[in-house]
Each structure stands twice: as structure tokens, then as C-alpha cells.
Amino acid sequence: MEKKVLRRAEVKEKETWDLTRLYASEEAYLSDLDKLKDEVKKFKENYQGNLVDSEMLIKSLKDYEKLSKLFIYTRAYQSLHASVDQTNLDNIKRQGEYANLSAKLVKELVFYKNEVLALSDELLLEAITLDKTYEVYLNDIIREKKHQLEPNVEKALAEFNQVLNAPNSNYSLFKFADMKFNEFEVKGNSYAQSFTLFENEWQYDTRTDLRRKAFENFYETLSLYENGLANNYKTHVLKDKAYANLKRFPNVTDYLLFNQKVTSDVYHRQIDLTMKHLSGPMRKFAKLLKEIYGLKKMTYADLNLPVDEQYEPLITIEEASNYASNALKVLGKEYQEMVEKAFKERWIDFPQNLGKSTGGFCSSPYQKGSYILLNWNERMSEAFVLAHELGHAGHFYFAGQAQNILNTRTSLYFIEAPSTFNELVMADYLSKEGSDLRFRRWILANLISRTYYHNFVTHLLEAAFQREVYLYVDANKPLNAHVLKSLKLSVLKEFWGEEVEIPDYAGLTWMRQPHYFMGLYPYTYSAGLTVSTLAFNKIKANELTYSDWLEVLKAGGTKTPLELAKMVDIDLSTDKPLLETIKIISDIIDEIIEITNKLK
Numbered sequence: 308m309e310k311k312v313l314r315r316a317e318v319k320e321k322e323t324w325d326l327t328r329l330y331a332s333e334e335a336y337l338s339d340l341d342k343l344k345d346e347v348k349k350f351k352e353n354y355q356g357n358l359v360d361s362e363m364l365i366k367s368l369k370d371y372e373k374l375s376k377l378f379i380y381t382r383a384y385q386s387l388h389a390s391v392d393q394t395n396l397d398n399i400k401r402q403g404e405y406a407n408l409s410a411k412l413v414k415e416l417v418f419y420k421n422e423v424l425a426l427s428d429e430l431l432l433e434a435i436t437l438d439k440t441y442e443v444y445l446n447d448i449i450r451e452k453k454h455q456l457e458p459n460v461e462k463a464l465a466e467f468n469q470v471l472n473a474p475n476s477n478y479s480l481f482k483f484a485d486m487k488f489n490e491f492e493v494k495g496n497s498y499a500q501s502f503t504l505f506e507n508e509w510q511y512d513t514r515t516d517l518r519r520k521a522f523e524n525f526y527e528t529l530s531l532y533e534n535g536l537a538n539n540y541k542t543h544v545l546k547d548k549a550y551a552n553l554k555r556f557p558n559v560t561d562y563l564l565f566n567q568k569v570t571s572d573v574y575h576r577q578i579d580l581t582m583k584h585l586s587g588p589m590r591k592f593a594k595l596l597k598e599i600y601g602l603k604k605m606t607y608a609d610l611n612l613p614v615d616e617q618y619e620p621l622i623t624i625e626e627a628s629n630y631a632s633n634a635l636k637v638l639g640k641e642y643q644e645m646v647e648k649a650f651k652e653r654w655i656d657f658p659q660n661l662g663k664s665t666g667g668f669c670s671s672p673y674q675k676g677s678y679i680l681l682n683w684n685e686r687m688s689e690a691f692v693l694a695h696e697l698g699h700a701g702h703f704y705f706a707g708q709a710q711n712i713l714n715t716r717t718s719l720y721f722i723e724a725p726s727t728f729n730e731l732v733m734a735d736y737l738s739k740e741g742s743d744l745r746f747r748r749w750i751l752a753n754l755i756s757r758t759y760y761h762n763f764v765t766h767l768l769e770a771a772f773q774r775e776v777y778l779y780v781d782a783n784k785p786l787n788a789h790v791l792k793s794l795k796l797s798v799l800k801e802f803w804g805e806e807v808e809i810p811d812y813a814g815l816t817w818m819r820q821p822h823y824f825m826g827l828y829p830y831t832y833s834a835g836l837t838v839s840t841l842a843f844n845k846i847k848a849n850e851l852t853y854s855d856w857l858e859v860l861k862a863g864g865t866k867t868p869l870e871l872a873k874m875v876d877i878d879l880s881t882d883k884p885l886l887e888t889i890k891i892i893s894d895i896i897d898e899i900i901e902i903t904n905k906l907k
Contacts, residue, residue, distance in 0.1 A: 312501055315392040318658040322624060323391070324678050325653035329384045336384050340408065343377045347412045350374060350419075358422050361434035368441050371419065372712050376673060379712075382409065383672040390680060393483040394662035406469055406476075414465040421458040423448055443865050444713045454554040454565070474543035475824035481536060482821075483662055491524035493517045500524055506665040506819075507684045513616045515602065515609070522608040526812035529819075536818055537788035543824055548780045559777040563827045567720045568867040573879060577830050577837075578774060580885050581767050582802060588893040589764055590806040592755060595900055606808045607799070610760075613688075614752035614899060618745055620687045624657050627690040631697060634736035635729065638701070638853045645704050646697060652676060654700065655693070657683040669696045669726075671703035673712045691730050691757050698729035706863030713864075719828060720868040723762065723835030724842075725860055730758045731843040748902040751895050759892050762832040764802075769820055770830030771798045776823075791817055834868075837888045842875040844891070851875055 330336040354367045385405040389398045423431075428449055435442045456464075464471070488500035493516055500509070500521065509521035544559075551562035560571055596612050597605040613619045622630075628650050636643050649655065659682045671677040677700035683689060702725035706715045737750050775794045779786055792814035799809045799816070822828045842859075845851040859874050872879045 312499065312503060313658065313660045315395065315660045315662065318660050321653070322657040322683075323653070324387070324656040324680075326384060326387060326678075328652060329380055329387075329672060329675060336381065339377060339381055340405075343374075343381060343412065344408075346374055346377060347415050351415055355418050355422070358426060361430055361437055364423070364426065364430070364434045365438050365441065367419070368438075368444070368713075374416075375712050378409070378412075379672050380675065381405065383670055383675075383678070387670060387678050390664045390668075391656055392660065392662040393479065393664075399484075410465075410469045413468055414462070417462050417465045418458070421455075421461055424452055424455045425458075428452075440711055441713065454556065456553055460553070471546050474539045474546075475821070477539045478536065478821060478824060479664075481532060481539075483664065486528065486532060488528045489524065491520050493520050500528070501661070502665050503659050503661070503663065503682060507659060507682045510608075510611050511613070511684075511686075513600075513612060515600065519606065519608045523812070526815055529815045530812070533788045533792070533815060533818065537786070537791050540791065540817075540823060541786040544776060544780050544786060547777070558781045560774070560781075560827070563777075567718045567827070567831075569718070569720050569869070573720075573834075573869075574827065574830060575774075576882065577834050577885065578767065578771050580882060581763065581833055581889070582771060584886065584889045585763065585767075585892065586802045586804065588889070588896045589760070589802070590804055591900070592760075592896045593803065593806050595896075595903065599903070604808050605806060607803075607810060607813045610807065611756065613749075613756065614903070615745060615749055618749035621685045622687050622690065623685070624683060627687075627693055630690045630733070630736070631693050634694060634733045635697065635701075637732060637736075639857060641705070642701055642853075642857065645701055648676065649679070649697060649700060655679040655681060655696075657681050659683060667692055667696050669699035669703075671700060671707070673715060674707045676700070677703065688753055688757050691733050691753060694729040694733040695726045698726035701725060701729075702860050703863075705857065705860045709861040710863040710865060715863045717862075717864045717871070718868045719826060720831050720834050721838065721871050723832045724838040724871075725835075726839075727758060727762055727832075727836040728839035728843055728856065730754075731839060734758070735843075735847070744902055744906060748899055748906070751899050751902075755892070755895055755899065759836070759895075762836050763892065766822070766829045766832035768798050768802055769817070769822060770827070770833075771802075772817060773823055773827065773829055837885050838872050838875070838877055838879070840888045840891055841877050841884055845875065 330339070350367075350370055353370070354363070358364055358367060382405065385398075385401045388395075389402045392398055426448075431445045431449055435445050482502060486502065488502075488505075490497045490499055492498070493514075498509075498517070498521070505521060505525045509518060509525070512518045512521065547559050547563065551559045554562060556562035556565070560574065564571060564574055593605050593610060596602075596609060596614065599614060600609070600612060602609060632643070632646055632650070635646050654677050656679065663682065664680060665682060667679070667681045669677050669679045679693075679696040679700060681689070681692060681696065699722075702717070703715060706717070731754075734750050734754050738747065740746070772795045775798070776786065776791070779790065779794075784790075792811075795817045796809065796811065796814035799813055803809060817823070820829075842851065842856060846853060846856065855875060859871055862871060862874070866874070869879045872884075877884050
């Protein structure tokens with residue numbers, strides 16, 4: 308039966324997240340907006356030109372924390388509304404009004420960072436001795452000094468804040484509000500098409516003629532928007548280049564890695580070694596899928612096929628929630644209580660609906676629990692997605708308990724380690740549910756196709772493309788739709804080689820992903836998964852405990868990514884961890900092939 312995409316008003320409320328945990332009503336939200344305006348005004352009156360000693364600096368930081376909470380809560384409230392329904396005019400209006408207000412308030416606060424950066428290192432270090440709570444923040448200020456801009460330049464850039472960040476919101480509006488898809492026909496039957504349906508349904512469909520036609524239809528619509536969206540993306544990239552120049556970085560990559568607190572050699576290693584060493588095992592996996600489905604050729608539209616479609620049972624939201632609860636118990640009582648709270652307090656938005664963001668994410672306003680967005684498709688593999696997002700929730704739940712608001716956020720480099728760790732926990736739990744060979748193969752295949760292919764390959768190929776884009780910009784080469792399509796095609800063909808036919812339309816795949824507007828985010832999936840894979844294996848080998856992992860989560864942003872990894876005895880300054888992880892992935896693929904041969 309044809310899948311119908313519901314409107315937001317048609318989904319079950321009990322399956323949606325509860326935004327009243329943030330604000331009990333729209334009036335309460337608006338009240339906090341008024342409070343935010345007043346507090347920003349007071350903050351400016353109290354501290355502009357008055358940061359004369361370490362005591363005043365510490366006092367200002369305490370007030371800055373309070374302001375940060377108000378910004379985080381109000382921003383989350385309007386953003387979360389919009390993320391579940393961008394066809395709702397009230398959501399768009401609220402989002403636009405907030406963008407205008409926050410831009411104005413951010414301009415009012417530009418003075419603060421400028422004045423803190425202007426303070427002597429001696430005064431900043433003295434403030435640290437007065438209150439260790441702010442040690443990380445103030446050391447980051449000292450580190451940033453050599454890249455600071457003139458106060459007037461910062462103020463001028465703040466005036467353009469909304470304009471400079473427009474490409475990201477432009478992309479979302481194109482994708483969820485403007486882009487219209489035609490139905491497609493297969494064997495006399497018509498099928499609806501949308502971003503949500505394609506991302507969550509059609510690309511996984513095991514009917515070859517339907518799946519391949521869905522790909523052609525989907526990319527045909529993308530092509531209608533490629534020039535406008537390419538220009539939009541180019542605008543974002545040129546903004547990054549301008550900031551890199553202004554802040555005196557040698558290139559865009561170094562500028563974007565600065566806040567991640569990793570060096571470019573770590574970044575390039577992740578891309579280069581994966582492209583070189585993981586392509587072989589993944590081509591082998593693609594060949595296996597081709598044989599299983601009796602395909603004459605393996606194409607780009609076939610890479611998301613399950614190894615055994617009959618072992619992809621349909622499950623309910625309740626069943627998946629039970630799997631997640633039971634699997635994650637191994638992380639200890641504290642973690643179990645957090646998971647139970649997530650279900651009881653409706654932290655999770657499950658249903659697919661028109662205008663909702665595709666994929667999944669987890670937003671974690673400081674000490675307010677989390678908001679997890681999913682697009683539930685009733686497949687067993689969704690239990691892994693749920694565990695993944697609960698990993699993000701757990702990370703910021705425990706970091707929020709242990710750290711102040713300025714120390715909670717870890718480096719982007721490490722952000723995907725806690726989430727992918729939970730996927731491995733889920734796989735381990737399910738493997739104990741039975742010894743049947745087909746079930747064993749399904750678990751391993753899900754690890755490859757969901758955990759590793761999605762995170763270690765799909766996002767890594769995005770990263771390889773993104774790196775080429777920034778190299779283009781650093782070399783002052785012009786970017787346009789043709790160039791972007793060619794760069795993406797080149798990366799896909801390099802990785803998959805002759806084993807997979809990559810059609811020209813696949814070059815438009817860059818248009819499917821918002822990650823490119825979030826800095827050097829794509830490569831961090833494989834980086835985080837490298838840490839989580841090795842940490843999990845060490846726990847299984849009794850070299851570490853789950854309590855050790857919990858301590859890493861609680862550290863939040865108080866340590867660099869390499870320091871966090873060292874807490875679980877992983878040295879990210881060498882090739883060894885990544886090569887070991889690739890070997891683990893290769894071994895899993897070999898076992899899947901071995902089981903398949905036995906089952907024949």
C-alpha cells in the first residue's frame with residue numbers, strides 16, 4: 308500500500324516530543340524573550356568598559372552564564388518548532404522574529420568578547436586562580452588572541468550576522484518548503500515522492516525497478532534547483548574563506564579546525580586513510596549485495612540494500628523503546644535512569660510528517676534533557692538510530708550535570724563518539740538474543756550498512772568532497788554547480804571504483820546534506836566512530852569499564868579530543884587507531900560473507 312505522508316496535525320501527540328519542558332506556553336516563551344532583552348541591556352550597562360580586574364571578570368562570567376541559558380532555551384524552543392513542521396506559518400514567523408531579535412542582541416554583546424580578549428594574559432590567569440570553573444573558557448580566550456579582530460570589525464560583522472548565516476536557512480527553506488516532487492510511475496502504479504519519503508523509504512526499498520526509478524525521479528527534481536543551491540553553498544564557503552583571511556589563518560581548513568582543537572594532520576589522516584584502506588572492504592560488501600539480489604550490475608541506487616530483507620522485521624515504537632532501554636542498561640544505573648526519563652518525559656519525536664526535517668538529530672538545551680528528532684519507518688534498524696540519538700542525549704545529560712554551561716559542549720571532533728558507541732552496545736545486546744546464523748548475519752550487516760556505512764563511509768565521502776571544495780576556494784578557483792557536481796562524482800568514483808556504477812546524477816548528492824553549513828562536521832562521524840569502536844572493544848576485552856566511558860561523557864568540553872581519547876587509552880596522534888578500526892570493519896564484512904556462504 309502506498310505510504311502517505313501525514314501533516315503534523317495528523318500525527319499522534321504521544322509519539323511527539325514535549326516542548327512544554329522548555330516553556331509551558333507560548334506566553335512563557337515570549338516572557339523569557341522580554342527578560343532576555345532586559346538582561347542584555349543590564350549586562351551591557353554593568354560591564355562595558357568596566358572589566359578592570361579579575362574579580363569583575365569573574366562576576367561578569369557568572370552573569371554571562373545566565374544570559375547564555377536564556378539564549379539557549381529561547382533559541383531551542385523556536386528552532387524545535389520549525390524543525391518538525393516548516394509548512395506551518397506560525398513556526399516560520401516565530402523563527403524569523405527570533406532571528407531578528409537574536410541578531411540585534413548579539414550585536415549588543417559584541418563588546419564583551421572584544422573586551423575580554425583585550426585583557427592581559429596575567430589578568431586572565433589571575434581570574435583562573437580565583438575560580439577554576441572558568442579555566443577552560445579563559446584559556447581558550449588566551450589561545451584565540453592571535454586571531455582576534457579589531458573591535459570595530461567584530462561590531463561590523465555582527466551587523467551582518469543574519470546575512471552571513473542566511474545560506475543555512477536558505478537551504479532548509481528550499482529543501483522543506485519550496486522543493487516539490489512529482490509522482491513517479493513503475494509498472495502502471497504511481498508513487499508519491501518527497502524528501503522524507505526518499506530518505507526514509509525509497510532508497511531502502513528492495514524492489515529494484517521501483518528503487519532505481521525513485522532515485523532517478525528524486526535527482527531529477529534536485530537538478531532543477533542545483534544552480535541556485537550551488538550559489539547558496541558557494542556564498543557560505545566564501546564567507547568561511549573571508550573569515551579565515553580576516554583571522555589570519557593560512558587556509559580555511561585551519562580556521563574551521565581551530566575550535567575543534569585538533570590539527571590539520573588529524574583531519575587529513577582521517578580522510579586519506581579511510582579513502583585508501585576502507586574502499587576495498589566496502590567494494591567487497593557491494594559485490595556481496597549484487598550477488599544476493601542477482602543484480603546484473605551494482606549501481607549507486609543499490610548501496611542501501613539490506614543483506615537479508617526478511618531479517619529486517621517491522622517493529623513498533625514501543626518495541627524499539629524496550630530494546631533501547633534493555634540494551635543500554637549495561638552503562639549503569641545513572642544511564643538507565645536517563646533513558647527511562649527520556650521515554651517518560653517525551654524527549655523523542657518519532658513520526659514522519661510533511662515539513663519535518665529528514666534524518667535525525669538530538670538537541671540538548673543545558674540541563675533540560677534532550678529533544679531527539681527521528682523519522683520512524685517501522686524497521687528494526689530504527690532501534691539503532693534511537694540508540695544513536697540517545698547516545699547524544701546521554702552525553703550532554705551527564706556533561707550538563709558535571710560542568711557549567713561554558714564547559715558542556717565537547718569539540719565537534721568528538722561529538723559522534725557517544726552516539727556511535729550506543730549503536731555498538733545495541734548490536735552487542737541483540738547478538739545475545741539468539742544464536743541463529745541468519746540473525747547473527749542481520750546484526751553484523753546492520754552494523755556495516757547503518758553504523759559503519761552511514762557514518763564511516765557516507766559522511767566520510769561528504770568530508771572528502773568538502774575538503775576539495777575548500778581547496779578550490781583556497782586556490783581562488785571559481786565554484787559553481789558544475790564544479791560541485793564534478794567534485795562529488797570524482798570522490799564517489801574514487802571510493803567505489805569499478806565495482807559500483809556511479810551515474811552522473813549522483814554528483815548532486817551534495818545537495819541532500821545540511822552538514823556542509825556546520826563547519827568541518829562530516830569527517831567527525833568517522834572520527835567519533837574510531838574512538839567509540841576501540842573503546843567498546845576495550846570494554847569487551849575487560850581493559851576498560853562502562854564507568855570509564857561515563858567519565859569521558861562527564862568531562863564535556865573540559866578536555867581536547869585527543870585528551871578525551873587518552874582517557875580510554877586511545878592515541879589519536881598516530882595512524883594506529885584508525886587502521887585498527889578499519890580492520891575491525893573489514894573483519895565484520897568477511898564474517899558476513901562467510902555466514903552467507905554457509906547459509907547457501
